[in-house]
Amino acid sequence: MSVFMPEAASAQAVQTDQIYYVLLALSGAVIVLVGALLLIFSIRYRRGSKAKRGALPPIMSKEFEIGWTSATLFLALFIFWWVSSSQLSALVAPKNALEIHVVAKQWMWKTQHSNGAREINELHVPLDKPVRLIMTSEDVIHSFFVPAFRMKKDVLPGRYTETWFRATKLGVFHLFCAEYCGSEHSRMTGRIVVMQADGYARWLAAQPEGDGLAKAGEAVFRARGCSGCHSEASKVHAPNLNGLYGRKVQLADGRTVTADEAYLRDSMLLPRRDVAAGFEPIMPSYAGILTDGEIISLTAYIRSLSGKEDNPQ
């Protein structure tokens, strides 16, 4: 970290800094221009000075005004185009990204790796590998902010938000909660530890044996009674979950949705919102019954039924 610039430790950080520098240069130029004109006019045209007044030159007219209006407009449009075009390419995480689940609550960060390893207020990630964060909150809105990555995303209750990064520097970086969340908002901080890929693999292997997310999810699936209707042996007319994840689902009201994390979550908590075509809306809501952690494990289990379980190694 220098005096004026934070450390740039991700691919995005370099891009953001480029835009920042260009905007700084541009703003500097405008400030110098306006400041210089103010200063020159204030001195030259101070009351009673000898400077020439008299008939105003015809150039100080409407054409002048239209000129700088168009120039400003053009400049604004140009910066917008330049900034947004660099933004669009970074919207979607690469397909091979490592997936990390984040659950925020007043006032801590809980992170979970695909093999089930958990951390609190800490996240270990490998160097140079895209990492996709799938985040939700148990209470109020928080915001996952890593200044060194120029990355920030709000974490909301009742839905998933996603963002991703690729760390390009080894080291330990600040994690802040950036959305005001109550008494200990300023203490809801943590560390992001960027390690070499092999070091990360060793670290991950050394974590206490947690069940894989999907395996934990399978246990929840039985314990919470989901299997009573959704298992193949069940006599209840309920959708079969094998191969469901990632598929297009036809809904009773004619819409079609993709069965992604958000859809699965809604189906557990608000089952009457998106009823699959051909089924009676008989599923009870599990809101207040399932914890966010359980929902994440269940989702991972349902994904594993489609053979889409991620393997971090």
Add this chain to the structure above:
Amino acid sequence: MTDVAINGELPLPREPSYLGAGHTVASWLGTTDHKRIAILYAATITFFFFLGGIAISLVRLDLFTPAGDLLSDDTYNKLFTFHGVVMVWFFMVPSIPGTFGNFLLPLMIGARDVAFPRLNLFSWYLFLAGGFCTLYALIAGGVDTGWTFYTPFSTMFSNTHVVAAALGVFIAGFSSIATGVNFIATTHMLRAPGMKWFRLPLFVWAIYATSLVMVLATPVLAVTLLLVIAERWLHLPIFNPDFGGDPLLFQHLFWFYSHPAVYIMVLPAMGVVSEVITCFARRRVFGYDFMVYAMVGIAVIGFFVWGHHMFVSGQSPYASIVFSFLSFIVAVPSAIKVFNWTATLYRGQIGFEAPMLYALGFLGLFTIGGLTGLFLASIPVDIQVTDTYFVVAHFHYIMVGGTVSAYFAGLHYWWPKITGRLYPDIWARFAAILMFFGFNFTFFPQFIVGYLGMPRRYHVYPPEFQVYNVMSSAGAFVLAAAYLLPPLYLTWSLIWGARASRNPWNATGLEWKTSSPPPRENFAVVPHVEEAPYQYHPEGVAPEHGGENYRAQGDQT
């Protein structure tokens, strides 16, 4: 009463001034005189300004050290919330419209009062009621949601007096709406003969544009706060995701008001500065038409940029790009205004009396505030700096560097008209310069620490940010000292200041054609307007030294 053209002098009224028209408390609290109501507003917002200032002084004192040794977490959170709520709704929003808008709008258009004088008084009582309601929330134990009242924190998790505070803001909102309606009606109905739309001083246009925004945007805030109160009191799940509510809905509604509200705060400032710069440069304003279009343009486009507060909130990235585009567009009219004010100085006869120093301060600080807005309109940079001190610095440059500087410019410019007294100019200039430097010391370091990543609303912070916070806190106390000076020398002038003539700055504008302070009915005769504003020099010829009206120093009668 006869009509009199204003290119001659109007006869001075013989009745006592509005100040001398009654000396009882009832003559103030029951007044329907727009000028007295302006004074009521001035007293109230000054009270709130210093309350909000005390709250933030404690916060800045606490931020001298990274560990936050002085206050507890909760006290800290309540203090910055109090600062925000009070400063936004009980100082900034009513500041220039409530005081100078009330005092000057009828004078500038040659009217005897606003269109609905009793509604005008009612507005003030609503404002006062809202203020007391919010003050009650403070005294009863405070509010810790931040001025933004984000859900679901405000509706389901905060254990503080959210309802009382929100109710106060809700009530004060109706004061805004009533004032807006009043000013719109006044501008449409009560202009003096010959006062065509394009002969209106820019201050009147600014107040008119502001009133439109107040009338259109404030009802949305009212609804939003009602929903917060409904969820908190009646447990009606509007924002609660556990029952299918949407916490982001609140942010859309809130910013649909609160972004236009930024223009409620800054448009009147633009109006004030236009009056002051023309007078002290002795120049017609450069590009009058464009200045009008720019203000109306800002008021209209300002309604469509609210989503730039939500780039990291989880809203669709495609929506973010549209909001980014509109935010770049809304920067254009503001830039035009800065260029036009600068060009107005060209070949002027510039005097540096206190109002002009404040106005020039506005120009510099508003420019920096506006340019840093481009950073926030750029999505990747906004992702880094939103909810950090960069944003805090940006909006303080606009609201404090901009609007508060303009408020002081106006206060010093119209003080002789309002009170009939002259203040010691040397003290006023000193305060203006101190304010400018104190402001920059306070807020410039916040841009840097913001980009470095220091989140706003942080009570404790990593030690590497301390140096910037120490600078900022030290600057804040310089700024506080600068704010304490005007109350002292302006109060002094009320008792010992020399009497002001009708037009001490030798300014154009109808408000300067009547006595200082003006009588209850403003003018002895109905003025008849025959020319555009700012006739400081003949068309196309800059004011020569020693020529007519070249000096901002007026008659002594």
